[in-house]
Amino acid sequence: MPKKIIALLGSPVRGGNTAYLFTRAVEGAEEAGCEVEKVMVPYLNFQPCMEILHCMAHEDCQMQDDLTPYYRKFREMDGLIIATPIMTMGIPGKLKSFMDRFQVFYMAKYMRMQPFISKERRKERKTLFICISGMNLPDNFDGALQTTRTFCEIIDCPYWEGVFQRDMDHVRDIRTRPEVVEAAYEKGKELCRVVGKKDL
Numbered sequence: 470m471p472k473k474i475i476a477l478l479g480s481p482v483r484g485g486n487t488a489y490l491f492t493r494a495v496e497g498a499e500e501a502g503c504e505v506e507k508v509m510v511p512y513l514n515f516q517p518c519m520e521i522l523h524c525m526a527h528e529d530c531q532m533q534d535d536l537t538p539y540y541r542k543f544r545e546m547d548g549l550i551i552a553t554p555i556m557t558m559g560i561p562g563k564l565k566s567f568m569d570r571f572q573v574f575y576m577a578k579y580m581r582m583q584p585f586i587s588k589e590r591r592k593e594r595k596t597l598f599i600c601i602s603g604m605n606l607p608d609n610f611d612g613a614l615q616t617t618r619t620f621c622e623i624i625d626c627p628y629w630e631g632v633f634q635r636d637m638d639h640v641r642d643i644r645t646r647p648e649v650v651e652a653a654y655e656k657g658k659e660l661c662r663v664v665g666k667k668d669l
Contacts, residue, residue, distance in 0.1 A: 473548075474504070475549050476552070477552070478511075479511070480511070486554075486601055491507075494653045494654065496654060497659075515536040524572050540573055548661070551597070552599040559616060595627060596628050596629055597656050599653055604636070604638065605636035
């Protein structure tokens with residue numbers, strides 16, 4: 470049975486630079502034999518977390534919308550790809566709201582002390598993070614990285630590797646950076662190879 474990877478695209482621009490790197494990473498993972506479900510997060514119909522706290526005592530969220538099926542899928546997946554641009558020095562709003570809705574995992578792990586993902590299963594799961602930024606600053610990715618690493622801890626799919634490109638306001642077209650495009654493809658392929666293998 471092929472390993473399952475969920476790939477989240479945080480950009481609303483289907484033909485943009487982030488989407489191009491996203492596609493290459495997915496192609497790499499699929500070529501290596503993984504089954505990848507692509508999720509265009511900006512086009513999902515869901516509300517942000519309303520802190521109803523139903524999940525404090527239950528394994529699900531009281532809110533029922535497009536995000537609901539992903540609670541089960543995130544428990545079953547072997548790996549995760551997140552591809553996003555930087556917006557206001559952080560994760561774009563819709564993707565951040567998607568992450569925030571995983572309070573169901575947070576409550577299970579940190580409040581009830583009954584995580585959905587076992588320690589052994591956690592060792593097999595990994596996240597690849599792909600991120601581009603328009604500006605060329607040394608701390609371009611700090612906010613997005615901290616948010617992503619924290620999300621990965623909450624869902625017990627640890628941050629593994631990243632592909633980054635800054636200064637896109639001047640680069641304009643990511644295809645003029647073939648080494649970055651190739652890195653996204655190769656990291657996607659490598660992710661497929663390493664998920665399911667326990668870290669020592």
